[in-house]
Amino acid sequence: MAERKSDRKNEDNLPKLVRNIVASYRRDQITHRIGETFLPSRGKIVEILDELRQLLFPGYFGHKVLGEDNIQFHVGNLADHLARALSEQIFHCLCYRGDSEHNACRDQARRIAFEFLARVPRLRKALKLDVEAAYDGDPAAKSFAEIIYCYPGYYAITVYRIAHELLELGVPLMSRIMTEYAHGLTGTDIHPGANIGKRFFIDHATGVVIGETTVIGNNVKIYQGVTLGAHSFSKDERGRVIKGLKRHPTLEDNVTVYANATILGGKTVIGHDSTVGGNVFLNMSVKPFTFVSLEDPTLNVKLRSKKLRQEQEKEKKSGRQTN
Amino acid sequence: MAERKSDRKNEDNLPKLVRNIVASYRRDQITHRIGETFLPSRGKIVEILDELRQLLFPGYFGHKVLGEDNIQFHVGNLADHLARALSEQIFHCLCYRGDSEHNACRDQARRIAFEFLARVPRLRKALKLDVEAAYDGDPAAKSFAEIIYCYPGYYAITVYRIAHELLELGVPLMSRIMTEYAHGLTGTDIHPGANIGKRFFIDHATGVVIGETTVIGNNVKIYQGVTLGAHSFSKDERGRVIKGLKRHPTLEDNVTVYANATILGGKTVIGHDSTVGGNVFLNMSVKPFTFVSLEDPTLNVKLRSKKLRQEQEKEKKSGRQTN
Amino acid sequence: MAERKSDRKNEDNLPKLVRNIVASYRRDQITHRIGETFLPSRGKIVEILDELRQLLFPGYFGHKVLGEDNIQFHVGNLADHLARALSEQIFHCLCYRGDSEHNACRDQARRIAFEFLARVPRLRKALKLDVEAAYDGDPAAKSFAEIIYCYPGYYAITVYRIAHELLELGVPLMSRIMTEYAHGLTGTDIHPGANIGKRFFIDHATGVVIGETTVIGNNVKIYQGVTLGAHSFSKDERGRVIKGLKRHPTLEDNVTVYANATILGGKTVIGHDSTVGGNVFLNMSVKPFTFVSLEDPTLNVKLRSKKLRQEQEKEKKSGRQTN
Numbered sequence: 001m002a003e004r005k006s007d008r009k010n011e012d013n014l015p016k017l018v019r020n021i022v023a024s025y026r027r028d029q030i031t032h033r034i035g036e037t038f039l040p041s042r043g044k045i046v047e048i049l050d051e052l053r054q055l056l057f058p059g060y061f062g063h064k065v066l067g068e069d070n071i072q073f074h075v076g077n078l079a080d081h082l083a084r085a086l087s088e089q090i091f092h093c094l095c096y097r098g099d100s101e102h103n104a105c106r107d108q109a110r111r112i113a114f115e116f117l118a119r120v121p122r123l124r125k126a127l128k129l130d131v132e133a134a135y136d137g138d139p140a141a142k143s144f145a146e147i148i149y150c151y152p153g154y155y156a157i158t159v160y161r162i163a164h165e166l167l168e169l170g171v172p173l174m175s176r177i178m179t180e181y182a183h184g185l186t187g188t189d190i191h192p193g194a195n196i197g198k199r200f201f202i203d204h205a206t207g208v209v210i211g212e213t214t215v216i217g218n219n220v221k222i223y224q225g226v227t228l229g230a231h232s233f234s235k236d237e238r239g240r241v242i243k244g245l246k247r248h249p250t251l252e253d254n255v256t257v258y259a260n261a262t263i264l265g266g267k268t269v270i271g272h273d274s275t276v277g278g279n280v281f282l283n284m285s286v287k288p289f290t291f292v293s294l295e296d297p298t299l300n301v302k303l304r305s306k307k308l309r310q311e312q313e314k315e316k317k318s319g320r321q322t323n
Numbered sequence: 324m325a326e327r328k329s330d331r332k333n334e335d336n337l338p339k340l341v342r343n344i345v346a347s348y349r350r351d352q353i354t355h356r357i358g359e360t361f362l363p364s365r366g367k368i369v370e371i372l373d374e375l376r377q378l379l380f381p382g383y384f385g386h387k388v389l390g391e392d393n394i395q396f397h398v399g400n401l402a403d404h405l406a407r408a409l410s411e412q413i414f415h416c417l418c419y420r421g422d423s424e425h426n427a428c429r430d431q432a433r434r435i436a437f438e439f440l441a442r443v444p445r446l447r448k449a450l451k452l453d454v455e456a457a458y459d460g461d462p463a464a465k466s467f468a469e470i471i472y473c474y475p476g477y478y479a480i481t482v483y484r485i486a487h488e489l490l491e492l493g494v495p496l497m498s499r500i501m502t503e504y505a506h507g508l509t510g511t512d513i514h515p516g517a518n519i520g521k522r523f524f525i526d527h528a529t530g531v532v533i534g535e536t537t538v539i540g541n542n543v544k545i546y547q548g549v550t551l552g553a554h555s556f557s558k559d560e561r562g563r564v565i566k567g568l569k570r571h572p573t574l575e576d577n578v579t580v581y582a583n584a585t586i587l588g589g590k591t592v593i594g595h596d597s598t599v600g601g602n603v604f605l606n607m608s609v610k611p612f613t614f615v616s617l618e619d620p621t622l623n624v625k626l627r628s629k630k631l632r633q634e635q636e637k638e639k640k641s642g643r644q645t646n
Numbered sequence: 647m648a649e650r651k652s653d654r655k656n657e658d659n660l661p662k663l664v665r666n667i668v669a670s671y672r673r674d675q676i677t678h679r680i681g682e683t684f685l686p687s688r689g690k691i692v693e694i695l696d697e698l699r700q701l702l703f704p705g706y707f708g709h710k711v712l713g714e715d716n717i718q719f720h721v722g723n724l725a726d727h728l729a730r731a732l733s734e735q736i737f738h739c740l741c742y743r744g745d746s747e748h749n750a751c752r753d754q755a756r757r758i759a760f761e762f763l764a765r766v767p768r769l770r771k772a773l774k775l776d777v778e779a780a781y782d783g784d785p786a787a788k789s790f791a792e793i794i795y796c797y798p799g800y801y802a803i804t805v806y807r808i809a810h811e812l813l814e815l816g817v818p819l820m821s822r823i824m825t826e827y828a829h830g831l832t833g834t835d836i837h838p839g840a841n842i843g844k845r846f847f848i849d850h851a852t853g854v855v856i857g858e859t860t861v862i863g864n865n866v867k868i869y870q871g872v873t874l875g876a877h878s879f880s881k882d883e884r885g886r887v888i889k890g891l892k893r894h895p896t897l898e899d900n901v902t903v904y905a906n907a908t909i910l911g912g913k914t915v916i917g918h919d920s921t922v923g924g925n926v927f928l929n930m931s932v933k934p935f936t937f938v939s940l941e942d943p944t945l946n947v948k949l950r951s952k953k954l955r956q957e958q959e960k961e962k963k964s965g966r967q968t969n
Contacts, residue, residue, distance in 0.1 A: 014406065017440050018399045024444035025381060025394070028451045030467045033382030034389045042384070042472055058671060059679030061688070066680045071671070076664045083660065117663050121670035128674045139876070139893060140837060140858045142818060144676050149688055149819070150826035152835075172465060173472070180473035184508045185830045187529050187853070189475075189547070191463060206833050207510070207530040207853040207871070209547050209582070212463045224835070224855050224873065225530070227547065227582050230462070231601075247462060259855070259873050259908055262582055262601055278877075278908055279927045281602045281617060291625040294927060302937045337729065340763055341722045347767035348704060348717070351774045353790050356705030357712045365707070365795055495788060496795070503796035507831045510852050512798075512870070514786060530833070530853040532870050532905070535786045548853070550870065550905050553785070554924075570785060585905055585924055604925045604940060614948045 040092040045177050048085050052162055054078060056124055060148050079117060086113035093173045112169045119165050126198065130157050133199035137221050152186035153205030163192035196220075197253070204259075211248035213266060220251050223259040223278075231264030231283050252288070363415040368500050371408050375485060377401060379447055383471050402440060409436035416496045435492045442488050449521065453480050456522035460544050476528030479511035486515035519543075520576070527582075534571035536589060543574050546582040546601075554587030554606050575611065686738040691823050694731050698808060700724060702770055706794050725763060732759035736812075739819045758815045765811050772844065776803050779845035783867050798832035799851030809838035842866075843899070850905075857894035859912060866897050869905040869924075877910030877929050898934070 025032045033039060054062035055078050058071065066074055091109035095102070134147045134154055141147055147154050159182035163175035175192035183189040187206035190196075194210050197218040202208055204224035210216075214228045222228075230247035249263045252272035257263065261280045263270065269285040276282060277293030286292055348355045356362060377385035378401050381394065389397055414432035418425070457470045457477055464470055470477050482505035486498035498515035506512040510529035513519075517533050520541035525531055527547035533539075537551045545551075553570035572586045575595035580586065584603045586593065592608040599605060600616030609615055671678045679685060700708035701724050704717065712720055737755035741748070780793045780800055787793055793800050805828035809821035821838035829835040833852035836842075840856050843864040848854055850870035856862075860874045868874075876893035895909045898918035903909065907926045909916065915931040922928060923939030932938055 013437055013441075014399070014403060017437070017443075018395065018402050020441070021378065021398050021402065021443050022394055024447045028447060030454055031380050031383075031447060031451045031471065032389075033380075033468075034394055035391065036382060039382060039388070040472075055667065057677050057679075059682060059685060060677075065685070066678075068681065071668055071680055072664065075667050076660070079664050079667065080660060114659055114663070118659075118666070120663075120667050124670050124674060124677060128677045131676055139891070140839075142822075145679075146819060146822055148677065149686075150823045152826060152830055173469060176465075176469055177473045180475060183529070184475055184510075187510045187830075187833045189527050189529055193463075204835050204855045204873075204875075206829070206835055206855065207548060209527045209529065223875075225548065225583070225853060225871065227527075227601075229527075229546075229582060245462070259875060260583065260871070260906065264601070277623075278873075278910070279602075279925075286624065287626065289626055291623070293623045295623060300923075300937070300939045300941060301932065303933065303935055336760055336764075337722070337726060340760070340766075341718065341725050343764070344701065344721050344725065344766050345717055347770050351770060353777055354703050354706075354770060354774045354794065355712075356703075356791075357717055358714065359705060362705060362711070363795075496792060499788075499792055500796045503798060506852070507798055507833075510833045512850050512852055516786075530871060532850045532852065548871065548906070550850075550924075552850075552869075552905060568785070583906065587924070600946075602925075609947060610949065612949055614946070616946045618946060 040089050040173060040177070042177055042181075044085060044089055045174055046181055048082065048089065049159060049162070049178055049181065051078060051082050051085070053158065055082065055120060056127060056158070057148055060145070083110075083113050083117060086116065089174060090171050093171050112166075112171060116165055116169055123161055123165065126161055127158060129199045130154065130161075130201065133201040133219070133221070134203075137201045138203055151205070153188060153202030153208075156182045156186045156188035156190055156202065156205060156208075157196075157200055158182075160190040160192060160194070160196065164194070164196075167192040194248070207260075213246045214248040215250040217251060217253035217255065217272065219254045220256070222257040223261075225260035226257050227262045227264070229262065229264050230266070363412050363496060363500070365500055365504075367408060368412055368497055369504055371405065371412065372482060372485070372501055372504065374401060374405050374408070376481065378405065378443060379450060379481070380471055383468070406433075406436050406440060409439065412497060413494050416494050435489075435494060439488055439492055446484055446488065449484055450481060452522045453477065453484075453524065456524040456542070456544070457526075460524045461526055474528070475509035476511060476525030476531075479505045479509045479513055479525065479528060479531075480519075480523055481505075483513040483515065483517070483519065487517070487519075490515040517571070530583075536569045537571040538573040540574060540576035540578070540595065542577045543579070545580040546584075548583035549580050550585045550587070552585065552587050553589070686735050686819060686823070688823055688827075690731065691735055691820055692827055694728065694735065695805060695808070695824055695827065697724060697728050697731070699804065701728065701766060702773060702804070703794055706791070729756075729759050729763060732762065735820060736817050739817050758812075758817060762811055762815055769807055769811065772807055773804060775845045776800065776807075776847065779847040779865070779867070780849075783847045784849055797851070799834060799848035799854075802828045802832045802834035802836055802848065802851060802854075803842075803846055804828075806836040806838065806840070806842065810840070810842075813838040840894070853906075859892045860894040861896040863897060863899035863901070863918065865900045866902070868903040869907075871906035872903050873908045873910070875908065875910050876912070 025034060055075065058074070059066045064074065087110045090112050091106050094109055095105050131144050131147050131154065134151060135141050135144055159178050163178040167175040179190055179192050188202060188208040190210045191212040193212040194214040194216065196216040197220065199219045200216065201221045203221070207225040208222065209227045209229055211229050228249050246266035249265055249268040249270065251270045254273045255270050257276045258278040260278055261276045262282070263276065264283040267285070268283060270276065271286055271288030271290060273288055274286055274290040275292070280292055280294055282292065348357060378398065381397070382389045387397065410433045413435050414429050417432055418428050454467050454470050454477065457474060458464050458467055482501050486501040490498040502513055502515050511525060511531040513533045514535040516535040517537040517539065519539040520543065522542045523539065524544045526544070530548040531545065532550045532552055534552050551572050569589035572588055572591040572593065574593045577596045578593050580599045581601040583601055584599045585605070586599065587606040591606060593599065594609055594611030594613060596611055597609055597613040597615070603615055603617055605615060671680060701721065704720070705712045710720065733756045736758050737752050740755055741751050777790050777793050777800065780797060781787050781790055805824050809824040813821040825836055825838050834848060834854040836856045837858040839858040840860040840862065842862040843866065845865045846862065847867045849867070853871040854868065855873045855875055857875050874895050892912035895911055895914040895916065897916045900919045901916050903922045904924040906924055907922045908928070909922065910929040913931070914929060916922065917932055917934030917936060919934055920932055920936040921938070926938055926940055928938065
């Protein structure tokens, strides 16, 4: 009975609650899209990514046994559906920018979708070279299938290569939604605007950041925790950062960057065939064939007497373990 | 035929297998919840998060074209469903703690759910300021939509702000399930107990840890890999850490912390308008208006003769590349 | 009308598009599996992981109220379904390797599935000790349920323990798909080949890498961003790394490694009861009872006059903030 009463009281509150929430939409214009007709769908864009992966790696993804007899139908179906889904979402992304009229916008979206799909064979070539680079560079890789099925770094590179094409074709919002989705899944944040050469490999792939204006050559290999970032931002008179400058480093061909190294700055160039060691923090250029590493840090090494420590812990109620 | 036989043999094993597994439940009491009636559902709590995002950012999430004519109905529906789903899960979280009687517990859960929903307008205000901070602080941000749709740091902050309210209202398990879900998606681990001011921005957002007793002022900006952590734990006489002390640092207004810096300790205060550089490891306080950076480390820079290296590699079967 | 025309023009392109994509499959043999009959399914393997979690932690996962009366049926059902699903996927993983004949392969897959399920009670014992280690080691842990429901480090360890058994039973591809799935969800990359003792705890769990040949004793605790990695690779005459050597370190009993420390090398042994401090970079062994930390780095600490800075910013249109 008490429950029933509180039930009624709460239900009385609902209309007021709703009025207050709706009123809050009227006050802030940034955080809602009420009254705007065209909305890209993050969910649909993720579905597009999944279907693209089936098209790029047939037989690996999509639960279907494929052979000479059915491959044409399978790809036809997939490409047809992708063309429609891509057109629809590209249309929403373009119109969301509000820089085009409705019908022209729809035509442009279709053109971009087909232009993108026409690049799939080229994408496949690039992705094949990336698999080989991963296999050659990682002693733990037992097969190509292992890399394609489950390497997060390879997934992040796949999505980056897709998103980079879409950015070039003029769909920045979709490309960013894609790379940030991969970022969430893999811990690897590659901005679609970065320029990355052939045979790129990211090992372990977690905590990696590759900024918008980074340039990477061929045969480059980086490890977990590597940041290729900006080291200072020019600001306008209102203290807001200025957009559009080259802010991230350049890595030339055959460079290797080991775990947790940080390389910063738009003018920083790591010359070809160089190696940057683990944990190095670098904001200046180095010549080709250079090997950069930390000086061995002076470590504090102390031996602890365990018995002594145990006795101390018994005496005090709370022993203190410094870090 | 051989297959059939092995089939039968294996099926004979199933009852024994099941008996052994059930027996193992009886031995360990921690890792099962057999015989306990009330269980919160992680899946349902994630659904609540998704619906809350539709309520907080109408038109961005939820695949629905919204306008003046239907917004009232949309919000009414959503709020009604959320009130029920939240009540149900809060109820399970409270009763799971076993600190209340059944009906009283249900009433309390409803009160908390409605109290939480009444805070949605305030939450929206805070989240609007966070979008603006991201836009002002990141040169790569091209639009507010890009941030709301796809920045993982913004998602982590959104979930933190929701979870912090729920923790304040007395539902710690639900708040933790929410932030750890966001942690999984974004690589950013913000404990719901942290106190975070207005206009907070996390760039790149991967590998960030913000501990339970951290205090952060207004206009603070942090980068990937930053840890605001504990540097030593007081332990009880059995060597277990003591819970409930202030263990994490305080960052005052207008502080910036660059990539992979680590700031430790409950007594550490970073004074307002200070900057902590990349990779800095800090376990002491600094005054306002301070700029802390690493001394330029002595780097080992060696030029490598590539030809020499290639010849050596031909001679030996396995060349050794030191790191 | 214009739309219709472009529609037709685009549809004319589809067959050509499809022909080009199919032709690209013929050129590259690595990135497709057309004409191969047996394919493991990443999606199904993830479902297996979810069901195993229901079997390992009954009542926590699976949305079912369990009691003495129904537990036998619940486990019977679950084990039966898991035996079938595991057999099927193990079969595809084995035959994908092509090292066995069809029927023999199916029998072997079943044997392995049942052998794995017979190890569930032992797995539960190990996982119970891991929960206790997390509770004892983390001041923020308020209950066992919190750890089981939502700690990403605990999830990564759970999946590792499952995958390690499957690797031992001879199913490397499935075990790797599992750990890389957990890697994606948690930011913690534990190779299934690592050997890890009892009562293992990873706090915050983001950005952790534990390599294939790592050996970890009992009562070990590590923090976010820790790498237990390889520091150099032996290469063959074609410059490709040689596979199969011990490349990753050994941590003996009761070792603690704090945030963002990097320990490298197959010959590196951290003696029992030692502590490695935050951000330490270590590629040599240390004795038992050792405490290793960074020398306090010489930090650049500069006070900034805010007024001065504001005046300068007014003068210039773009002030420069160095990092």
